Ligand SMILES: Cc1cc2nc3c(=O)[nH]c(=O)nc-3n(C[C@H](O)[C@H](O)[C@H](O)COP(=O)(O)OP(=O)(O)OC[C@H]3O[C@@H](n4cnc5c(N)ncnc54)[C@H](O)[C@@H]3O)c2cc1C
C-alpha cells in the first residue's frame with residue numbers, strides 16, 4: 001500500500017497527529033510525507049525523522065499562508081500524478097477543507113475523524129464516530145485514493161530518529177488563490193485541545209465565589225466575568241503544573257469568561273486526553289459527548305447530584321475555589337515542581 | 338449583487354443562501370439497533386450548527402441589506418427545520434427532496450446543493466454550518482465551494498461585507514485568521530458568530546403559513562450522484578464501566594492529597 005501523509009502545520013508549528021498518521025501509514029506499507037508552505041525546511045526535516053520514506057515538498061511564497069484553493073489544487077495535481085492508494089491527514093480545520101476539496105477534484109471521498117483503519121483484502125475499512133460518537137460506523141470509500149483524517153491521540157506516535165534524513169522531492173505549485181490573508185492574531189485563544197494529554201476545564205461554577213470582592217465600578221455582568229477570571233486563573237495554574245491545556249464548558253464561553261476555542265463538547269472540540277478534570281461543570285450531554293472518552297475523568301462540583309459524577313472515575317463534592325488550589329499545591333509537591 | 342435605493346441611501350441587496358439539515362435532537366438517546374440508527378421518539382430539529390449559519394446570514398442581511406433563503410436536502414419532514422429558519426427570520430425556504438437522495442455522501446450532497454444554488458441564481462453568499470450532528474464530517478461546505486468554483490471561507494466567527502468583498506475572521510486552532518474574498522463566496526459559520534436568535538411569535542406565525550417549494554432531481558436537471566463513501570457496519574461504542582470513587586477528607590488539603598495519589602497511580606501523567 002502506498003500512503004501519503006499530509007503534514008499539517010501553522011507557521012511551522014506542526015500538528016503532532018501528522019506523525020501519528022505517518023505511524024499508521026507505516027503499518028500498511030510505504031509512506032510519503034507531503035509538506036506545503038514557505039520556508040518549511042524544518043518541517044521536511046522532521047518528516048524524515050518521524051519515518052517518512054520520501055517527502056514531497058511545495059516550498060513557495062504563494063503557499064506562505066494556508067489558503068484552501070492553492071493548497072487543494074497543488075495536492076490534487078500531486079495525487080493525480082503519483083496515484084497513492086491512501087492519503088492521511090491529522091484532523092484540523094484546515095485539513096477538513098483541504099481533503100474535502102481535493103476529493104472533489106479527484107472524484108473520491110473523505111473519511112473524517114477515523115479512530116481505526118484496517119485493510120480487508122484491498123479494501124480499507126475505517127471506524128468513525130457519528131451522532132456525536134453515540135454510534136460508531138465502519139465505512140469504505142470506493143474512490144481512489146481513499147482519503148482519511150485521523151483523530152488525534154488514537155494511533156501511536158512513532159519515535160523520531162534524529163539520524164534519518166533525505167532529499168525532498170519538489171512539487172509543482174498550483175498558485176491560483178481566491179482568498180487573501182489579511183492578518184492573524186494568536187490572542188489568548190490559541191489552544192490545542194486535541195493533542196493535550198491533560199485538560200483541566202472550568203464551567204459556570206468558576207464564577208461562583210461570592211467571597212471574592214471585585215474592584216469598584218464593575219456592573220453585575222462585569223463582576224461575574226471578573227470572578228470567573230479569578231477562577232480560570234486557578235484552573236490554568238493546575239493545568240500548567242500538569243503540563244495540560246485549559247478547557248471550558250459552553251456556559252463559561254457564553255458567559256464571556258473564556259474564548260470559544262477552549263470549548264469542549266458538541267459545538268466545541270471533541271477531546272480524548274489521558275486525564276480530564278472538570279471543575280464546576282454540571283455534565284450536560286452536550287458537554288459529555290466532547291470528553292467522555294478521556295481515560296481518567298475527575299469531577300469537582302459543589303452539587304453531589306451533578307450528572308458529571310456519573311461519568312467520572314474520581315469525584316470531589318466541594319468548592320472548586322478550595323479544592324483546585326489545594327490540588328495544584330499537592331501536585332507541585334509530588335511532581336517536584 | 339444589486340444596488341437598491343431606499344430612503345435616499347444606497348444599500349446592497351445581498352442574496353444569501355443558508356444550507357441547513359434536519360437531525361435528531363442533541364439530547365436524543367441514539368443507538369445502533371438491527372443495522373439501523375434509532376433515536377426513539379426524540380424530535381428532529383434543525384442541525385444546531387446550522388442555526389449559526391442562519392444567524393450569520395441574518396446578521397449580514399441586517400448589516401447590509403438583502404434576502405436570506407434557507408435550503409435543505411431531505412425528506413418532506415425536513416420542512417420543519419426550514420420553518421425554524423423562516424421563523425428566525427429567513428425570507429424564503431426551499432426543500433430538495435427525492436427518493437434517490439436517501440443515502441448520499443457529502444460529495445453527492447455538495448453536487449446537489451450546487452445545482453440548487455445555481456437554480457436559485459445570483460447568490461452572493463452561501464452559508465453552511467460547521468458540521469452535521471448525524472454524519473458529522475464537516476466536508477460539505479468546502480465541497481460545494483469546490484463544485485461551484487467559489488472561494489471557501491471556513492470556520493467563520495465574524496463577517497463584514499465591504500465593496501463587493503467579504504472579510505471574515507476564521508476561528509482556527511491557533512487563533513483568529515482574518516481572510517477576505519470577492520463575492521460570491523461560500524462560508525461555514527461557527528459559534529463565535531453569536532447565539533442564534535429565538536424565533537419570534539410573528540416569525541413562527543409567518544413560518545407556519547409559508548409555502549415551501551419542493552424541488553426534485555429532475556427540477557434541478559441532474560441525476561442522483563453516486564455515493565463514493567458507504568457505511569458497511571454500525572456499532573454501539575463499548576460501554577465504559579466507570580464506577581465513581583468519591584474522595585472525601587477533613588480539609589481541602591487532605592482531599593487534594595488523596596486525589597493526587599489516586600491520579601498518580603492511574604499513570605496518566
Ligand atoms: C445544541 C447545543 C449544543 C451545545 N454544545 C455544548 C458544548 O459544546 N459544550 C458544552 O459544554 N455545552 C454545550 N451545550 C450546553 C449544555 O447543554 C449546558 O448548558 C452546558 O454544558 C452547561 O455548562 P456548565 O456545566 O458549565 O454550567 P451549569 O450547568 O450551570 O453547571 C455549573 C455547575 O457548577 C457547579 N458549581 C457552582 N459553583 C461551584 C463551585 N464554587 N465549586 C464547584 N462547583 C460549583 C454547580 O453545582 C453546577 O453543577 C450545548 C447545548 C445545546 C442545546
Ligand SMILES: Nc1ncnc2c1ncn2[C@@H]1O[C@H](COP(=O)(O)O)[C@@H](O)[C@H]1O
Pocket residue numbers: 356357358384386387390408409410411443446450464465466467468469472473474475476477478
Ligand atoms: N442535506 C443537507 N441539506 C442542506 N445542507 C446540508 C445538508 N447536509 C449538510 N449540509 C450543510 O453542510 C454542512 C456540513 O455538513 P457535513 O459535511 O455533513 O458535516 C452542514 O452544517 C450544513 O450546513
